[in-house]
Amino acid sequence: MDDDDFSADAALFARLRAVWQEVDPVPADLVDRMVAAVAVEDLSREYAMLTLVEGSSLAAVRGETDTATLQFSDGETSVLLHVTATEDGGRRIDGWVDAETLAIRLVQDDRDWAAEAGEHGRFAFDSIPSGVSRLRIVVRGADGDLHDFQTPRFEV
Incomplete structure (x- = not known):
C-alpha cells in the first residue's frame, strides 16, 4: 500500500x-x-457490608483501645473478626465464619497469612503487623459450588 x-x-x-x-x-x-x-459491577464482592460491632472507628485498633470487633457479610456468608493488640506491637485476629471453608487468607499488600477453620468455623492469625488488610475465604455455598468471599480493606 x-x-x-x-x-x-x-x-x-x-x-x-x-x-x-x-x-x-x-x-x-x-x-x-x-x-x-x-x-x-462486582459490588457484592468488593463492598460486602461492613459493620463495626464494637468500638467507634477502625482507628481504635491502633489508638486508645486495644480491641475492635468487625462483622462482614455478603448476604450468604458472614464473618466476625475480633482484633486485639499484642504485647509485641502486633495484632491477633480471631475470626468465625458461618460457611464451610476450604481456604482462609489474610492479605496485606504483598504479604499473606493462611489459617484453617476449626470446629464452628473458628480461625485465628497471630503476630500480624498493623496495616491495611483484606480477608479472602473460599467457601462452599449451599448449592455445593465454591465461592470466593472477600472483605473490603480494613485497618488492623
Missing part, C-alpha cells in the same frame, strides 16, 4: 465518523455512566 491508499482510507473514515457523530452522537454522560457501571 502506498500513501495515497492510506490517505483515501483516512478520508473515508473521517467522513464515516462525521456521519455517525451527527446521526448518533455519543451521549454526554456516557463516560460517567460507564465508570459507575464498572465500579458497581
Whole structure:
C-alpha cells in the first residue's frame, strides 16, 4: 500500500465518523455512566457490608483501645473478626465464619497469612503487623459450588 491508499482510507473514515457523530452522537454522560457501571459491577464482592460491632472507628485498633470487633457479610456468608493488640506491637485476629471453608487468607499488600477453620468455623492469625488488610475465604455455598468471599480493606 502506498500513501495515497492510506490517505483515501483516512478520508473515508473521517467522513464515516462525521456521519455517525451527527446521526448518533455519543451521549454526554456516557463516560460517567460507564465508570459507575464498572465500579458497581462486582459490588457484592468488593463492598460486602461492613459493620463495626464494637468500638467507634477502625482507628481504635491502633489508638486508645486495644480491641475492635468487625462483622462482614455478603448476604450468604458472614464473618466476625475480633482484633486485639499484642504485647509485641502486633495484632491477633480471631475470626468465625458461618460457611464451610476450604481456604482462609489474610492479605496485606504483598504479604499473606493462611489459617484453617476449626470446629464452628473458628480461625485465628497471630503476630500480624498493623496495616491495611483484606480477608479472602473460599467457601462452599449451599448449592455445593465454591465461592470466593472477600472483605473490603480494613485497618488492623
